[in-house]
Amino acid sequence: MFSRRTPAPGAENRLTQALAAHPRPVLDLTATNPTAAGLPLDVGPALALLADPRGARYDPDPRGLLSAREAVAGHYAGRGVVADPARLLLTASSSEAYGWLFKLLAEPGDAVLVPAPSYPLLDALAALEGVELVRYRLPAEDRWTVHASLVEEAADRAEAAGRRVAAAVLVNPNNPTGTSIAAEELATLSALAARRGFALVSDEVFLDYRFEDRPGDVRVAAAEPGEALVFSLGGLSKSAALPQLKLGWVLANGPAGPLAEALERLAWIADSYLSVGTPVQLALPGLLSFGEGAGRVLRARLLGNHATLAGALAPLAGVTVFPLAAGWSGVVRLPAVEREEELVLRLLGEEDLVVHPGYFFDFPSEAYLVVSLLPGEETFREGAARLARAIDRPA
Ligand SMILES: Cc1ncc(COP(=O)(O)O)c(C=O)c1O
Known part of the structure; x- marks a missing residue:
């Protein structure tokens, strides 16, 4: 009855299932929604531009x-x-x-x-x-x-x-x-x-x-x-x-x-x-000028969190935090002693921490983790500390 363009319901991966069943609040280092990242930005004036009376006409x-x-x-x-x-x-x-x-x-x-x-x-x-x-x-x-x-x-x-x-x-x-x-x-x-x-x-x-x-x-x-x-x-x-x-x-x-x-x-x-x-x-001219300021705020957040990640993982032997060439994500490579999937499930179970395994992004080999650099600085610092702790602890 349905085309194969959409997946059959209930085909969630193990991480999504574990997250749904997780009994405690989690610290989410996969969050990439900039409107929920506590950025110091006043969006009000940008939204006010949407009330332009010319918008009454189609x-x-x-x-x-x-x-x-x-x-x-x-x-x-x-x-x-x-x-x-x-x-x-x-x-x-x-x-x-x-x-x-x-x-x-x-x-x-x-x-x-x-x-x-x-x-x-x-x-x-x-x-x-x-x-x-x-x-x-x-x-x-x-x-x-x-x-x-x-x-x-x-x-x-x-x-x-x-x-x-x-x-x-x-x-x-x-x-x-x-x-x-x-x-x-x-x-x-x-x-x-x-x-x-x-x-x-x-x-x-x-x-x-x-x-x-x-x-x-x-x-x-x-x-x-x-x-x-x-x-x-x-x-x-x-x-x-x-x-x-x-x-x-x-x-x-x-x-x-x-x-x-x-x-x-x-x-x-x-x-x-x-x-x-x-x-x-x-509203686009005004929204794009709002974006110039938003970009500056975001870039500061991303660079700050990336430095926090690199600092937190620096003491761990064999762990690489790649330089932030561009974008909103940090990429970490780990010695492939534990499967990515087991590691992200362990991070959830032991540290209430959510990160993406590299295979979500089709990294050709193990083991990579991907974290969003968008969360607020305090949240991110705590997340990076939990990550370091769990990586340091034997599986
Ligand atoms: C590489 C890339 N392309 C496109 C998008 C989606 O952008 P849009 O919200 O414009 O659909 C994203 C969102 O994360 C992205 O990472």
């Missing part, structure tokens, strides 16, 4: 109101990127943008190449569009940056299995490893994509949370020269720490003919949903 533009697209172009201009509003399209979120791009580019059953390790929601977004994810490896030994040769190898694998490759996804900077693609790898990848007839989708929601760019790192893929169609994604959920307002965007680039057609077709998809509210579009 006169939608499928691509998003021009004034709102101009505001996004201004946001990019502040980051040194030229983004013609004609190449911008608004969505309700970057998750929705992925869905629209998969509809635009892929037939059901086509392959979409995605990085591993990376952001776990991609599985659900692909399942909902009936596309197959084929993973390309980000090498740990090169701090998980994208190698075009490994994307090509995944494209070969997909085609050998009889699948057409519709797109390759970059998460740039990657979640949770924080690393970005180098300009020369992007140029190689773009040539490969143009030759093999697929597009590039670059998820750049963490654009404003880059702490450690290497020389030549790409910030906005759709602003780089290249031969392929490329779509850069961003949104208010990270750029302004306002996920509840539901506004994201796509910046498209590529050869003139395919680009114009992609924009036409995307506008057709957008017209079928018209999912972005008018008040949030009218």
